[in-house]
Amino acid sequence: MKIPQLLCTFLFFLLFISSISIAKKSLRHYPLLLPVFKDEITGQYLTQIYQRTPLVPVKVTVDLGGRFLWVDCENDYISSSYKNVPCGSTPCKLSGSQGCYGSSRPIPPRPGCNNHTCSHIPYNPINSTSTDGELAQDIMALWSTNYNDSKIGHLLSSASGVMFSCCEDFLLQELAYGVKGMAGLGNGYTGLPSQLARAFRLPRKFAICLSANTKSNGVILFGEGRSVYASNDALTYTPLLKNHVSTAGAYYPGEPSVEYFIGVKKILVNGKIVPINSKLLAINKTNGVGGTKISTVVPYGTMETSIYKAFKQEFLKAIDKVPIAEPIRPFELCFNLLNLGTLTGLIIPQVSLVLQDDQNNTTWDLSVDNFMASPVDSSDLLCLGFLDGGKFPRTSIVLGGLQIEENLLEFDLVKKRVGFKSLYQSSLLKCSNKFSFTSKA
Ligand SMILES: *[C@@H]1O[C@H](CO)[C@@H](O)[C@H](O)[C@H]1NC(C)=O
Numbered sequence: 114m115k116i117p118q119l120l121c122t123f124l125f126f127l128l129f130i131s132s133i134s135i136a137k138k139s140l141r142h143y144p145l146l147l148p149v150f151k152d153e154i155t156g157q158y159l160t161q162i163y164q165r166t167p168l169v170p171v172k173v174t175v176d177l178g179g180r181f182l183w184v185d186c187e188n189d190y191i192s193s194s195y196k197n198v199p200c201g202s203t204p205c206k207l208s209g210s211q212g213c214y215g216s217s218r219p220i221p222p223r224p225g226c227n228n229h230t231c232s233h234i235p236y237n238p239i240n241s242t243s244t245d246g247e248l249a250q251d252i253m254a255l256w257s258t259n260y261n262d263s264k265i266g267h268l269l270s271s272a273s274g275v276m277f278s279c280c281e282d283f284l285l286q287e288l289a290y291g292v293k294g295m296a297g298l299g300n301g302y303t304g305l306p307s308q309l310a311r312a313f314r315l316p317r318k319f320a321i322c323l324s325a326n327t328k329s330n331g332v333i334l335f336g337e338g339r340s341v342y343a344s345n346d347a348l349t350y351t352p353l354l355k356n357h358v359s360t361a362g363a364y365y366p367g368e369p370s371v372e373y374f375i376g377v378k379k380i381l382v383n384g385k386i387v388p389i390n391s392k393l394l395a396i397n398k399t400n401g402v403g404g405t406k407i408s409t410v411v412p413y414g415t416m417e418t419s420i421y422k423a424f425k426q427e428f429l430k431a432i433d434k435v436p437i438a439e440p441i442r443p444f445e446l447c448f449n450l451l452n453l454g455t456l457t458g459l460i461i462p463q464v465s466l467v468l469q470d471d472q473n474n475t476t477w478d479l480s481v482d483n484f485m486a487s488p489v490d491s492s493d494l495l496c497l498g499f500l501d502g503g504k505f506p507r508t509s510i511v512l513g514g515l516q517i518e519e520n521l522l523e524f525d526l527v528k529k530r531v532g533f534k535s536l537y538q539s540s541l542l543k544c545s546n547k548f549s550f551t552s553k554a
Pocket residue numbers: 215216217218219220228229
């Protein structure tokens with residue numbers, strides 16, 4: 114019995130040593146980049162990953178709170194490096210899967226259709242549709258960067274496979290034209306940030322900076338990407354909160370949410386506290402209901418009905434000189450700027466979120482562009498960029514695309530915090546200014 118024990122000790126020792134050298138290497142690693150474009154028609158944030166052997170570009174919608182990458186395997190999936198994840202294997206267990214595909218009749222194996230394969234639940238939150246998909250892995254490549262001159266380098270391929278879910282094409286419903294899946298950046302083992310950190314030896318963090326302009330790209334930077342845009346102390350941080358109950362459309366019993374929840378303590382309009390039931394702001398430990406999350410799959414933020422009503426009321430009180438207009442869908446509160454004489458006289462109230470902090474509460478003063486929107490077909494209107502989320506939403510407050518555009522957000526999965534900085538006030542720096550893909554698109 115002694116020999117196996119010794120062997121184990123020796124193996125652990127080896128692992129320990131090798132993980133140190135990995136950590137050293139990661140310090141020298143530049144962040145890897147995905148360009149992000151806002152689709153003009155759907156408002157979805159799209160990126161293009163490179164996957165398979167030979168590498169092909171695959172257009173996907175960015176889902177900040179998605180479990181993993183999922184792609185359509187029913188059409189044109191050709192790759193010599195595709196591998197299914199077997200049932201009961203370590204990656205299968207760590208993915209949280211509780212499903213296994215089997216077949217008693219012989220089936221010709223192909224991507225998405227192998228016997229004895231770990232299955233998971235890909236989810237399309239835009240269409241609210243879930244299905245079952247084969248868990249697989251394949252080579253993935255991203256753009257390398259260089260901090261100093263902000264140059265985009267070459268495509269860097271993963272040495273090993275990156276896990277994803279291989280599913281049928283009906284799950285693509287409601288996604289933008291040409292899109293073949295969704296890139297899930299969720300905070301779990303199978304989320305792209307953790308997987309890419311393992312595959313490329315990067316620190317387990319990523320930065321996201323979405324461009325408000327459909328003509329120029331924003332970015333997602335995996336690894337130490339924040340410093341490309343801002344110094345450490347220029348960001349304001351708030352803890353990432355754990356929600357122990359999955360917020361996906363379908364999930365395995367006991368599966369936690371991989372979405373990014375933060376602690377909004379108060380909403381302020383011109384410094385005045387919006388009166389809301391604070392119970393709604395907390396995440397219920399039993400059923401995961403409540404709280405505040407950040408999402409890239411809703412274009413405008415939402416608030417539970419009673420919060421929305423109270424917020425709207427405070428907002429109307431603060432803006433009382435501006436005539437209210439017939440709202441244009443999807444907005445619920447619009448103002449008419451047509452007969453206002455001069456726009457300089459228009460004073461939009463300040464909207465702020467008081468956020469949980471370890472010691473002090475921090476205040477996120479939203480830029481006007483992060484809560485007011487101009488409808489595409491009416492330049493005379495200015496509308497409130499928050500919508501009524503209904504009476505019984507899963508999550509009380511959702512900060513959507515409008516709320517985070519032109520903000521640098523740094524998600525640090527090790528320190529369990531998110532840092533943010535608005536780039537709207539900066540005349541030079543916008544999300545699109547550092548790495549431009551416009552000439553290539
Ligand atoms: C599928 O895998 C199971 C378990 O390994 C095995 O019993 C079964 O025979 C396989 N089916 C086919 C068609 O190979």
